[in-house]
Amino acid sequence: MKVGVDYYPEHWDVSLWEQDAWQMREAGITIVRLAEFAWSRLEPAEGKFEFAWLDQAIGVLARHGINVVIGTPTATPPVWLTHDYPDVLPVDNKGNAIFAGVRLHRCYNSPSLRKFGERIIEQITQRYAPNPAVIGWQTDNELAANDCHCESCTRSFRGWLQRKYGSLETLNREWGTVVWSGEYSDWDQVTTPRGGSPYLNPSFLLDFRRFSSDAVADFNRFQAALIRKNSPGKFVTHNLWGYPVTADYYDMFDSMDFASVDYYPATDLLDDSKSRMYHGALTLDLTRGVKRKNFWVMEQLSGTPGCWYPMSRTPFPGMIRAYAWQSVSRGADAIVQFRWRSARIGAEQFWHGLLDHHGVPGRRFEEFVQFSQEAQKLAPLLEGTTLKHDVAMLFSHEQMNAFQIQPQADGFDYLGNFKRVHSALLKMGVGADVINWRDDFQGYKLVIAPMLYLIDGTIAATLKQYVDNGGTLVLTTRSGVKNLNNVCLPDRLPNLLTDLAGVYVDEYDPVGKDIQTLNLDSGEELSSGQWCDILTPVTAETIATYASEYFANESAITRNAHGKGVVYYVGTVLHETASQILMRRIASDAGVECEFELPDGVEVAVRSSEERRILFVLNLTREPKEILLPVRDYVSALSDRRLPASSIILGPGSVEILVEENATAASVA
Known part of the structure; x- marks a missing residue:
């Protein structure tokens, strides 16, 4: 069980790094993810590489016993790249280039992105693969299928269709292009679905989404191959962004060692536009199902979300801890909080981290420390456990x-x-x-x-x-x-x-x-x-x-x-x-045990191995809840208190983790 944070040393004066690393160690942090958005600092001009700052940052963390996961920086092509090689930029369905905004301003089929992306990945992996503090790699950041209509995508889509259908005659028949005189007579007539009309042939639109998804998966495989060539023996993962997205995650993760997810449960807890974005336990179960094994949370909620839309509610007392344990209960073997310090610059100034802009630890930080200490205590108990279901x-x-x-x-x-x-x-x-x-x-x-x-x-x-x-x-x-x-x-x-x-x-x-x-x-x-x-x-x-x-x-x-x-x-x-x-x-x-009738906002989950069965009971609400337990003998993993089979009352945002005595994995429902 690992606990960490996302950290951006390039955003902060070097004089703070030592203090941050010391404070991280004191908080029980053992891993840091960094560098996934740092291309312009790593390569400030074409072919000019500057790694001294990253060497120093990793060295500071390593001296405090903190390991590092490095993110490849291809999610944010630098200005020199998009200016000098505009084919990197995606093109919308009206033919207009999508210029650099927040991030993700790149076309996966761009020859320039592949050329310069390969070079920066080669440089990073060759430099840091021997470093014992670097334990693994994250490809890019929150990959999603681009709705790109550039010339590279048009050519690639045409080739994708030729491989699938073989001939225009077959494509016309399978798509039913006879409707509205949409039949093609030459492959050069076949383009991406330009214009954005909702009335386009639905077979055409679905195949374009499949093609776009395949392009993402191929881009991820391209990165994974480079990393494994230069850094054998160290893991490769990617941090998926929840659902819905066009890209097929099952294909996108076939080149990864395990799945990771960025998990930001809604703090408003109401049916508003923000809370509808999130799907709670389903997101975690979907992530576990991508590789059908335990996963990492590479970004976990630490504070008030908000950037280019109004800020959400601040996490209520207990929420950060409860939702971190929720992630663990559904198969997470590492929880990495986003982020260490709240940004004072850039677009995400109000997407709050564990420390607010003043840097003084407060309620949320102390709650995280509680979780970190509990995770450290329970790590031996959780080792080798996973979820098994009927x-x-x-x-x-x-x-x-x-x-x-x-x-x-x-x-x-x-x-x-x-x-x-x-x-x-x-x-x-x-x-x-x-x-x-x-x-x-x-x-x-x-x-x-x-x-x-x-x-x-x-x-x-x-x-x-x-x-x-x-x-x-x-x-x-x-x-x-x-x-x-x-x-x-x-x-x-x-x-x-x-x-x-x-x-x-x-x-x-x-x-x-x-x-x-x-x-x-x-x-x-x-x-x-x-x-x-x-x-x-x-x-x-x-x-x-x-x-x-x-x-x-x-x-x-x-x-x-x-x-x-x-x-x-x-x-x-x-x-x-x-x-x-x-x-x-x-x-x-169907013979599936249905042992609970849970109050709203309460979840249970079981992680087990051949030796033990661990029941997580979580109150994810702002109100106290009473939960009736199945008739078994339990010992609290948090307090070591023996709990007779009965009911328990959990306060707002409270968690109980129960080890079932004399339980075997075979009893898991």
Whole structure:
């Protein structure tokens, strides 16, 4: 278990470095990430390299026992590079160059970016690979797919399509370009989707997003190869920015040793524009699922966020510590706080760090120190532990991109609807592995595959194999609509999944924000919105019917026995409470332990190994909460106090970490 900070020595007078390093060591910090935005200081002019300052900074940290992760600086090309080699800059869909702003002003397909990026990475890695204080590398910073339309991207996109389709005849057929006279007669006519019109061919738009995602993944592989050549034996990672993004993280991280994430939970805790950006536990579960193993948090909330938009609330007392432990509870093996000192210069002056502009430690700093001390104490206990679950949720960047290209109904959002099901599991204390929809999921008791809008025979066969072998599968509305080229399939929905689900969609209604009601066969009344499939069971049984509108008494949710397993089809988007009711029933029937009924804002998670099982209980709210515990014997890892099986009361932002006595990893649900 490692604790660190992000530090920018180039922003501060050298006279502060020694004091900062001493104070970091006293706070229990053992790692620092640096240099990811320092290209202009490392190479102030073309071919002129200056490393003395970074040598000195690393040396100061190393003398205090602090290790270093170096970030490659390609996220911020310096002014000399963008001025002298303008092909580095991305071009928008109107043909205008996107000039340097905050950062990320570069095209991944730019020959100049590759040339000069390779040179600076070679220089850094060759210089610091032998340094024992440098333990690993971060590529770039928060990579995301550019919507770039420069000449390099146009040529690369054209080549990408030629490799995929082989001929213009095939491309025209697979995209359906006959609509609106969009057929191509020469490859030179094929460009990126210029102009920004939302009416462009959806197959064209989805392929461009795939191409843009592939360009990011290739750029990351390019950097990883350089690093490994010059710095063998040291890890390579990247710090992903949450969701939604166009880039497919599963491809982007195939060249990384493990995933890292930048995690900034919303401090406002209300349904405002900022809080809707963040997805809490889902972000952490998604990150763990990228490589299907433990991860790092390379930037963790330390203070009030705010830059080019209004500042959010200051983290309430306990929040910094609680959310750091939340990250650990969901698989983080390192917590790196952003940032050490709040910036006094530049665009991020009001994205606060552990120390405010005056540099005097305060409440937030002391709270971080508490977490740091606790993490140091528990490090031996956490060593070798991870999360093991009976439930998997299948996530797909392709589905998310397709839904963004063609919104299905008012309020219909792939990530939001995914989060609603994930949150229902959280309320029951049921952990889930959020994994790539193309990964192997055969070993789980319950697999939830929401909104499989794009489908092909391969994934349909894999789902069938899983169910036939005894698995429980949950399908939802908007499944089996299109093929992978974003073209509607010809049969009744859910097309390739009809036999498996034992039901077909007779008609559908994009009800948007109109609230609908359902009657569950067990007597509960449920509510839903966004979309309603009116279902006709074939071999499936109806477990819920609509109770509103013209489709009252029609099937809304079905259950179908298939092979040794079971398939549920949920034909509408259930509201929060309704989703919890249904998911508890499905999980219980699948043999998944549902041991909790948690208050709002309370989470539990289990990390385990063959020797131990550790239960994290976190109150992420501003109010005290009472939590009923399963009947087991616990010892608090924080206080060493024996806790009889009962309930516990956690204050605002409080955490309890419980070691289950006589527990084995086999008992993990």
